[in-house]
Amino acid sequence: KVGDEPAPRACAARGAVRPLGVRQAAKATKPKGQKRSPGKRSPKRSPWRRPDGRRPDAIPRPLRTRRTVAIPRVDVAKTVLLNLRTVVVNLDRRPDRMEGCATRLRARCPGLTFARLSATDGRATPISASEVAMSWHTSRNVRYQKIRSMRKGWDDLDTYHERTLPLSPGERGCASSHIHAWRHCLESAGAAERPLLVLEDDAAPTAEFAQVLARALASLPSDANLLYLGYSQAADWRRQVSAELVEAEYVWTTVGYIIWPSCARALLDRLPVNEPVDNWMAGLCAQGTIKAYCVRPKIVLQADAWNVNSDVAHSDEHYWGPCSDIRHSDVLYWGPDHPEARGVGGCLLGADDDSDSEASACEFA
Known part of the structure; x- marks a missing residue:
């Protein structure tokens, strides 16, 4: 028995529900086997059309259902730059270096927000000995200089000597500046474990900076305290984590590194x-x-070759004497035209740097 209102049926074309028409209702109530009454054959019903006149099968398939709409791809490298807190350590008296660094960062790291962090002038600012000592012993550094020498194939092991040397004002100012950066890392992170990118003002990022960094961070182990983006390698790597990441034992320079609050502490x-x-x-x-x-x-x-345009005097630079012929880079050891020394020296934008300078690259005299 059919009720007062006909039973609904799904309209496949519109995805909606509508009542049966008179003809359909009559067909539903007709006893099974009853012949159709003679009469004029009704014309074939045309398919339902959208209000804009288009038939459903004319609508491009990807747009028919919400599930098939593509989700925009997230640019992971860009997201890394947007979320990375960054400071550039720079002396108040060297605005030229800050301007040069800012230009390089905008060109190679679009989206990276950075702030200037005032560096300590070692010649003008008193630095407490409780933060930075007045002298140092070269024993451990000499050991790794020898390790590097053997790794590079140099024949100069007899030229490295252990000494006690005074730290230069520039070296003390450099250390004090990085101490300020570590404190800034803790203060700005609050209770979170958000890392901080610390750059010196001669930093020159490569064209692949964002892409390589994103891949390296994706494979970075959870025990990482420090991630060097620029360095000079002494010992062999402890292990290779991925194509873009290795675990370090001993590397030189502080031109660019990411530090986590746990490490700063x-x-x-x-x-x-x-x-x-x-x-x-x-x-x-x-x-x-x-x-x-x-x-x-x-x-x-x-941005420049080691010790070029530098304000700092390195305490171990000439401790063998003013006429020393100590070789501490591939260029000096092999000569500038030797295959081992190709690409070493100035690190202009786009250049490949494989140098192994032995002392700090800090510029904070």
Whole structure:
């Protein structure tokens, strides 16, 4: 029996529900086997059309259902830059270096927000010995200089000697500047474990900076305290984590690194810095106090060759004497035209840097 209102049926074309028409209702109530009454044959019903006149089968299939609409792809590399807190350490008296660094960052790292962090002028600002020592012993650094020499195939092991040297005002200012950066890392992170990218003002990011960094961070182990983006390798890598990431034992320079609050806290708890700051950080890594990794290839180079346009005097630069012929880079050892030395020297934008300078690259005299 059919009720007062006909039963609804689904309209496949519209995806809606509508009541049966008179003809359909009559057909539904007709006893099974009853012949159709003679009469004029009704014309074939045309398919239902949308209000805009288009038939359903004329609508492109991907747009028929919401499930088939593509979700926009997220640019992971761009997201990494947008979320990365960054400071550039720069002396008040060197606005030219800050301007040059800012230009390089805008060209190679669009979307990266960075702030200037005032560096300590070692010649003008008193620095407490409780934060940075007045002298250092070269024993550990000499050991890794020899390791690097053997790794590079140099024949100069007899030229490295252990000494006690005074830290230059520039080296003390450099260490103090990085101490300020570590404190800034803790203060700005609050209760979160948000990392901080620390760049020196001669930092020159490579064209692949964002893409390589995103891949390296994706494979970074959870025990990482420090991630070097630019460095000079001393010892062999402890292990390879991925194509873009290796675990470090001892590396030089502090031109660019990402530091986590846990590492900043560990470094501040172990003051004073009693070596050039890059040697001191490398030593803590070598002894297992902190876990450091390196992005490979380097994605932060130095805008100039080592010791060019620098305001700092390195205490171990000439400790063998003014006439020393110590070789501490591939260029000096092999000569500039040797295949081993190709690509070494100035790190202009786009250049490939494989140099192994032995001392800190800090520029904060």
